[in-house]
Amino acid sequence: MIRKIIEINEEKCNGCGLCAKACHENAIGMVNGKAKLLRDDYCDGLGDCLPTCPTGAITFVEREAAAYDEAAVEANKRKKNRQWPIQIQLTPVNAPYFDGADLLIAADCTAFAYANFAKEIQKGKITLIGCPKLDPVDYSEKLTAILEQNDVKSVTIIRMEVPCCGGIQNAAVTAMKKSGKFIPWQVLTVSVEGEVL
Known part of the structure; x- marks a missing residue:
């Protein structure tokens, strides 16, 4: 036609x-x-x-x-947004849901501290979570591989205002630099009172 x-x-x-x-x-x-x-x-x-x-x-x-x-x-939207696992250490480096994805890299406390996390922050995004304080690993290598091997549209990093959450932001920013790609990105910070600053 x-x-x-x-x-x-x-x-x-x-x-x-x-x-x-x-x-x-x-x-x-x-x-x-x-x-x-x-x-x-x-x-x-x-x-x-x-x-x-x-x-x-x-x-x-x-x-x-x-x-x-x-x-x-x-149907494509439902397929693309279906993912498991979401823990950075467990997720595969190359998966179909990463292609064309708006990627959310979240400190795991943010989903519990911010009441509207799923509706306002996570909706429509492929989500990876981790805790830079408790997980004994540098996420930047895994995140670099994900960004290098997939066609990610954008990256949103969400962290708590506490200093230990800086690790997830640093790992994500390092990964974007190492990937050699220009990917639009932003950082959101959640206060201990549960508000986006």
Whole structure:
């Protein structure tokens, strides 16, 4: 069928990943440092990605394309968000749920200290947890391997305000640097009173 769908100009794409993050259908992914339309049937043609592109690499075109398949999009979201285990030491380095994922690296106390953790922080993210004080390991090597071997869209680090939680933040930042990839990231800090600072 002929329909409106996005087109990405690879020459204009700077690899920032903002469009992939804005695409709620997971139709856009980062491949070799460039945004790519992964499946025509995942693109709803509404263009949530357009205003996020700082270089104007995304436009609409009308062309032969598979019809938008909402059921397939929803099934893909459920599949991508299904993961086990979540402990950093136990999770595999390469798993399908990491590709195109918004990764959440959490100090394990944060899920218990912040009451809306699952609804506000974890929702839609692939989650890895650990305790830098109790686990006798440097997470940076494992996290580096995960970032190097998978197409992670973004990283959110959540930690408690206590000094020992700095270890999880340091490991994640070190891993992002060692991976050699530009991945949008942020750090959230939870107070001992259970509020995001």
